[in-house]
Amino acid sequence: xxxxxxxxxxxxHFGGIAAVNxxxxxxxxxxxxxxIGPNGAGKTTVIxxxxxxxxxxxxxxLLDGADVTALEAYKRVRRGLARTFQIxxxxxxxxxxETVGLAISERMGAGNxxxxxxxxxPAVTAEIVEILGRFNLTDVMxxxxxHLPYGKQRLLEIALAIACRPxxxxxxxxxxxxxxxxxxEILATVAALPKDVTVLLIEHDMDxxxxxxxxxxxxxxxxxxxxxxxxxxxxxxxxKAVYLGESLDA
Amino acid sequence: MLTILFDGVAYGMLLFVLACGLSVxxxxxxxxxxxxxxxxxxxxxxxxxxxxxxxxxxxAGLPIAFIASALLGALFERTLYVHVxxxxxxxxxxxxxxxxxxxxxxxxxVMGSQQVFIQLPDVLQGRFDLFGIGVGRYRLLIIVVCxxxxxxxxxxxxxxxxxxxLRASVDDARVARGxxxxxxxxxxxxxxxxxxxxxxxxxxxxxILGLDPTFPLKYxxxxxxxxxxxxxxxxxxxxxxxxxxxxxxxxxxxxVPKFGAFVIYTIMIIMLILRPQGLFARATGK
Amino acid sequence: MARSLLEEAAHxxxxxxxxxxxxxVFWLAAxxxxxxxxxxxxxxxLILTEVAWLALFALSLxxxxxxxxxxxxxxxxxxxxxxxxxxxxxxxxxVTEPVLALVVSGLIASVLGFxxxxxxxxxxxxxxxxxxxxxALIMREIANQIPELTGGADGLQGVVIAPILGLFExxxxxxxxxxxxxxxxxxxxxxxRRIVYSPFGLSLRAVKGNPLRAASIGISVNARLVAIYxxxxxxxxxxxxxxxxxxxxxxxxxxxxxRSADLLLVLIIGGTGYLYGGLIGALIFKLMQDWIANLxxxxxxxxxxxxxxxxxxxxxxxIGQWTGGLWxxxxxxxxxxxxxxxSLAAPPGxxx
Numbered sequence: 061x062x063x064x065x066x067x068x069x070x071x072x073h074f075g076g077i078a079a080v081n082x083x084x085x086x087x088x089x090x091x092x093x094x095x096i097g098p099n100g101a102g103k104t105t106v107i108x109x110x111x112x113x114x115x116x117x118x119x120x121x122l123l124d125g126a127d128v129t130a131l132e133a134y135k136r137v138r139r140g141l142a143r144t145f146q147i148x149x150x151x152x153x154x155x156x157x158e159t160v161g162l163a164i165s166e167r168m169g170a171g172n173x174x175x176x177x178x179x180x181x182p183a184v185t186a187e188i189v190e191i192l193g194r195f196n197l198t199d200v201m202x203x204x205x206x207h208l209p210y211g212k213q214r215l216l217e218i219a220l221a222i223a224c225r226p227x228x229x230x231x232x233x234x235x236x237x238x239x240x241x242x243x244x245e246i247l248a249t250v251a252a253l254p255k256d257v258t259v260l261l262i263e264h265d266m267d268x269x270x271x272x273x274x275x276x277x278x279x280x281x282x283x284x285x286x287x288x289x290x291x292x293x294x295x296x297x298x299x300k301a302v303y304l305g306e307s308l309d310a
Numbered sequence: 311m312l313t314i315l316f317d318g319v320a321y322g323m324l325l326f327v328l329a330c331g332l333s334v335x336x337x338x339x340x341x342x343x344x345x346x347x348x349x350x351x352x353x354x355x356x357x358x359x360x361x362x363x364x365x366x367x368x369x370a371g372l373p374i375a376f377i378a379s380a381l382l383g384a385l386f387e388r389t390l391y392v393h394v395x396x397x398x399x400x401x402x403x404x405x406x407x408x409x410x411x412x413x414x415x416x417x418x419x420v421m422g423s424q425q426v427f428i429q430l431p432d433v434l435q436g437r438f439d440l441f442g443i444g445v446g447r448y449r450l451l452i453i454v455v456c457x458x459x460x461x462x463x464x465x466x467x468x469x470x471x472x473x474x475x476l477r478a479s480v481d482d483a484r485v486a487r488g489x490x491x492x493x494x495x496x497x498x499x500x501x502x503x504x505x506x507x508x509x510x511x512x513x514x515x516x517x518i519l520g521l522d523p524t525f526p527l528k529y530x531x532x533x534x535x536x537x538x539x540x541x542x543x544x545x546x547x548x549x550x551x552x553x554x555x556x557x558x559x560x561x562x563x564x565x566v567p568k569f570g571a572f573v574i575y576t577i578m579i580i581m582l583i584l585r586p587q588g589l590f591a592r593a594t595g596k
Numbered sequence: 597m598a599r600s601l602l603e604e605a606a607h608x609x610x611x612x613x614x615x616x617x618x619x620x621v622f623w624l625a626a627x628x629x630x631x632x633x634x635x636x637x638x639x640x641x642l643i644l645t646e647v648a649w650l651a652l653f654a655l656s657l658x659x660x661x662x663x664x665x666x667x668x669x670x671x672x673x674x675x676x677x678x679x680x681x682x683x684x685x686x687x688x689x690x691v692t693e694p695v696l697a698l699v700v701s702g703l704i705a706s707v708l709g710f711x712x713x714x715x716x717x718x719x720x721x722x723x724x725x726x727x728x729x730x731x732a733l734i735m736r737e738i739a740n741q742i743p744e745l746t747g748g749a750d751g752l753q754g755v756v757i758a759p760i761l762g763l764f765e766x767x768x769x770x771x772x773x774x775x776x777x778x779x780x781x782x783x784x785x786x787x788x789r790r791i792v793y794s795p796f797g798l799s800l801r802a803v804k805g806n807p808l809r810a811a812s813i814g815i816s817v818n819a820r821l822v823a824i825y826x827x828x829x830x831x832x833x834x835x836x837x838x839x840x841x842x843x844x845x846x847x848x849x850x851x852x853x854x855r856s857a858d859l860l861l862v863l864i865i866g867g868t869g870y871l872y873g874g875l876i877g878a879l880i881f882k883l884m885q886d887w888i889a890n891l892x893x894x895x896x897x898x899x900x901x902x903x904x905x906x907x908x909x910x911x912x913x914x915i916g917q918w919t920g921g922l923w924x925x926x927x928x929x930x931x932x933x934x935x936x937x938x939s940l941a942a943p944p945g946x947x948x
Contacts, residue, residue: 066829096935111812130625133698134815135816137812137813142812143812145812149809150806150809151810152806153801157609159802162799162815166814167814170814171796171799172793172820172823174790174791176794177613178793178797178938179607179610182606185609186602188605189605223813399721399722401908404861405904407853407857407904408903408904408908409901411904412901413901414897414901415895419898527853538726571737572737572738575734575737578730579730579731582715584720
């Protein structure tokens with residue numbers, strides 16, 4: 061199976077502390093890969109390194125076989141890597157219509173057009189409407205994002221990443237902070253992602269992880285602890301110990 | 311050449327005394343006080359009036375300048391500045407620029423727009439030769455006074471309880487409050503003290519820098535450069551920066567008169583390029 | 597009338613860009629003001645000319661402050677460079693036709709803008725304030741150090757401006773100056789309006805709102821910021837050139853801190869982020885300055901300082917809200933008077 065995303069010996073130091081310590085991941089094309097671990101294990105730091113928000117202290121990152129370690133963040137998006145944020149990062153003054161439209165026109169290379177007026181590209185408009193429809197956001201698409209309820213904002217967060225038509229999608233706790241009655245919508249959306257998109261998911265919700273993932277990596281204190289199929293990881297006593305605090309002999 | 315060095319050191323130490331209040335205010339309260347130079351100007355003019363018109367001896371005029379500017383600073387802090395602490399940096403800049411405009415115009419109205427000179431006692435006039443260095447007596451005074459002040463400041467910060475409260479408040483105001491430190495009082499006292507130092511610097515500096523109503527505008531940039539290059543988290547940073555700038559400016563204007571003024575502006579821009587976040591981001595990352 | 601979903605969506609996307617009735621009123625009033633002398637009103641052409649290029653200068657700052665979120669305390673650097681460029685081009689006969697000289701001066705200023713743009717890409721607001729101030733002061737010092745060329749502290753003397761397009765000679769009453777500045781303002785305003793409502797303009801607003809997310813959807817944040825900063829420098833340079841051409845004079849104070857500070861005050865009064873803030877603010881500011889200067893010619897800087905202090909104490913957002921609120925009220929009144937006109941999009945007046 062071709063490898064969509066790979067890291068080799070990824071290390072990130074903050075002062076004297078190694079937040080990410082020699083992490084080597086291999087994520088195959090089309091995989092549903094979950095990254096789990098206790099709070100503060102370094103999961104979001106890994107995502108920030110993968111997307112280029114942070115520069116690694118050492119190690120390499122390969123996207124579709126190409127070395128992107130030194131590539132700027134926005135260029136990685138153009139190569140097909142998109143992400144969502146654990147805490148919503150949206151444009152609060154723009155409407156979902158405008159927000160998704162931005163991502164689409166950037167992807168099409170029309171983002172820096174300064175002469176044409178917004179809304180005059182029918183291909184873009186059609187795609188915006190289609191994506192927002194898929195994410196059940198049609199009824200709120202003309203409202204300012206800042207006025208939307210949290211669940212809708214979370215859906216927009218994912219829709220925005222999807223609008224970039226990524227080959228690899230990094231989801232950072234997509235269900236975080238979403239009220240119980242709106243979670244199923246998020247989960248269904250994640251499950252319905254296209255099969256040819258490779259997904260790396262960070263989550264704490266174990267039901268979601270085990271229902272969704274075909275491979276799980278466990279990160280503890282910045283180090284990759286266990287890496288394997290879901291049932292292997294579920295049975296591993298060390299994982300239980302890390303999560304439940306039991307001693308290894310128990 | 312050593313004379314240039316001596317003059318540069320005197321200039322630098324004067325800059326330090328003038329600017330360190332600004333540095334501490336920025337580091338402590340995250341507040342950009344572009345009107346800092348106005349307190350220096352106040353100290354200068356108060357000393358002028360006392361010495362030239364009321365016959366107060368020069369050496370008595372200096373501590374009076376300090377106290378008067380400190381009181382002025384405390385007054386302004388409690389009545390005006392306190393309303394602007396929480397606002398954005400742009401608001402603070404606009405507010406303090408407004409104060410500068412007001413103070414410049416007010417002093418112009420009261421004292422006239424010409425440059426003024428404080429009458430120096432005879433003992434401070436002239437130069438003498440020391441190992442081939444032309445030592446200006448007035449500049450020697452500046453070095454001595456500012457040097458003593460610097461040592462005193464450092465001792466106070468590291469040795470006294472107020473000093474440790476100040477350092478705690480700089481580090482993390484919320485935690486300091488939680489520990490029972492009256493952070494507001496620390497702010498007010500520090501602001502007053504910084505303004506007092508500025509006033510003293512203004513009185514000392516009148517002879518060298520020139521005192522006229524546009525003083526706060528002319529020298530604001532110098533203070534900002536000291537703070538930029540020296541950082542806001544210690545005393546030693548601005549001290550070293552002031553010396554560097556003082557020497558560079560004096561040497562620059564002597565050796566390459568056309569470009570002397572650019573030396574310091576260039577230093578500032580280079581520093582900002584190299585460490586744009588590092589200089590104003592505090593260790594706690596606020 | 598039921599539109600399909602696609603048509604409605606396209607309509608909504610384009611809603612911000614539609615010309616509001618109040619905008620027509622504004623420009624018709626500006627056009628009418630050209631003839632106010634003929635209506636036996638007291639002739640204020642000279643001050644209106646100043647309003648016009650000050651408005652353009654404020655528009656240039658609005659482009660970066662209101663739309664891209666870049667604070668600058670040194671925009672006078674580009675203004676001053678444009679002014680000196682135009683004055684020197686005229687004095688030494690390098691480019692005598694004013695409109696051509698205007699464009700060349702703007703381009704020269706934009707080169708400086710491009711060269712210094714990288715300084716404002718990184719760092720906090722405070723860093724940007726310092727760096728931009730530093731650049732303006734360096735420009736002033738450069739001008740101060742080459743008095744052979746710039747006239748130094750006395751200013752550049754002996755500048756003679758040729759007739760515009762070879763046809764319209766500048767008159768001492770300021771009629772030609774005002775029409776000239778007004779036309780330049782209008783043309784550049786139209787261009788700015790187009791840019792701001794394009795995909796490029798929308799991406800700038802995204803960068804201002806959330807630069808991290810903007811980069812995460814593929815927007816090349818730095819390239820966009822450099823582009824708008826350079827354009828803003830061009831506009832500021834043209835404004836400076838207009839000053840030099842209409843006054844046939846340029847001096848060091850075009851680079852001064854007072855100029856940059858006054859400009860910020862103009863934008864605060866008028867509000868940022870809706871293009872008209874600079875124009876309205878310039879009008880109010882100039883009228884206020886004129887009134888104060890008549891009362892206390894020597895110390896008007898005191899009152900400007902007081903206005904700055906009061907505005908900050910009252911709160912910039914509130915001032916912007918008042919101006920924006922008035923705009924909305926006027927707009928609603930207009931729609932009641934002329935129903936069926938373009939619908940209202942997001943209200944203006946949101947400050948930085």
